[in-house]
Amino acid sequence: MRGVATILAVFLVQFICALFFVGDIVASVLGLPIGPMPWEYRELLEVGAAFGLLIGLILGGVLLRRALADRRRAEERLRRASSAFGELLMERFDEWGLTAAERDVALFAIKGLSTAEIAAIRGTSEGTIKAQTNAIYRKAGVSGRPQLISLFLEDLVHDLKPDMETDPSRPAATPGAAD
Incomplete structure (x- = not known):
């Protein structure tokens, strides 16, 4: 949530600064009267707006770099998980004695x-494939594709336990209640 707030803050700063410059140009082109303002204040506003755009650019670059790093980490975790799932499949296939x-x-x-x-x-x-899938189901001890897939899902989520304290959408377990 903090990342979203930071992105919104950067966007807001850049929007306000850009609005200042665009508004100034539009007012000049249309000849809109702008109240008298000492040139020192005007210069400070322009420097502040330019500084705000520069800060927005720098923070945008930092956020982009962070997002790309997060993406690389997520891709690496996905690659590892995919590799682990492949190893799990091969282990099960070996256990069941499946042919190539x-x-x-x-x-x-x-x-x-x-x-x-x-x-x-x-x-x-298709008859050959049906015979092979039946042999697979028999060797795996399941009656069909959904049960075959559920075997692997059970292995993948076996060690995961829902954290009841951090997930308020899940009802609390009643002591002594059966699973």
Whole structure:
């Protein structure tokens, strides 16, 4: 939330300073009378507005740099998570004793491809893919694709515990209540 407030503050400072300069130019072009003002005050206003734009530019650059660094960190975490998920898949496939063809079919099925799409990619018939998916489900001990996917989701979220204190939208657990 603090980052949003900072961005809004930078935007507001730049807007006010730009408005001063644009308003001054428009007033000059249209010949609008501006009340008398000592030149010293006018110079201070112009210097202040220019300084405000400069500060906005610098803070905008800092925020952009920070946003790019956050993006790089997020991409790295995603890459690691993707790698860990791939390792998890391979471990499970090894445990289940899947053949190379079954591994390919299982990966495509987990990615959400239909039987027809998998058959087209693998250059086989839909019947072959159905037989392979049935073998995969049997070896994994599940009855279908949703259960297969849920096995991996359970592994991924197994260690995550909801933090009831920081999530006010979740109701508090009642002592002695069954899960």
